[in-house]
Amino acid sequence: MFENVLTASNAQPQGGGIDFMTIALFVIFGLLIFMMFRKQKKAQAQMREKAEALQEKMHPGAQVMTAFGLYGTVVSVDRDENKVVIELSPGNTATVHTQAVNEVVDTESPAVPDDASALTGESSGSTAASEPAEDPLNRLNEENNKDNK
Numbered sequence: 001m002f003e004n005v006l007t008a009s010n011a012q013p014q015g016g017g018i019d020f021m022t023i024a025l026f027v028i029f030g031l032l033i034f035m036m037f038r039k040q041k042k043a044q045a046q047m048r049e050k051a052e053a054l055q056e057k058m059h060p061g062a063q064v065m066t067a068f069g070l071y072g073t074v075v076s077v078d079r080d081e082n083k084v085v086i087e088l089s090p091g092n093t094a095t096v097h098t099q100a101v102n103e104v105v106d107t108e109s110p111a112v113p114d115d116a117s118a119l120t121g122e123s124s125g126s127t128a129a130s131e132p133a134e135d136p137l138n139r140l141n142e143e144n145n146k147d148n149k
Helices: 002-009 020-057 134-148
Strands: 063-066 071-078 083-089 092-097 101-104
Touching (some): 063 083
Antiparallel strands (some): 063 101, 071 083, 083 092
8 A cells, every 4th residue: 555655656757748947957057158158248348448448548659568568658550560669768669569568557657755754654854854865875884884893
């Protein structure tokens, strides 16, 4: 008697149809693929916008940094052949692909004080801030000479 009840509840349906779990698995798999492609498309659009903005900023005279860390000034831009001529130092130029230019460097930077008085809150009229850079070195050298004698 108990055998008949157990075998009846464990019996598989004889129909060869697709059950709910299989359909749910395919739907979830489809959503994951859709989300992956959507995210990739957004990233490509952002990269395209960044490249277009960089191309607009890149003109002769602009300060740029290349992908391999060289800083220079743009001498000329050939958009047809995707080449940029950069002057690395006076008289030294390099021709690179436009994609090798990572960013246009802003030449306007905030003024940085020569000493750390701005960090400590001391006024700029203190003796440490008013003495030239060579004076502390001379003073330290004199003190070292006295200690060595």
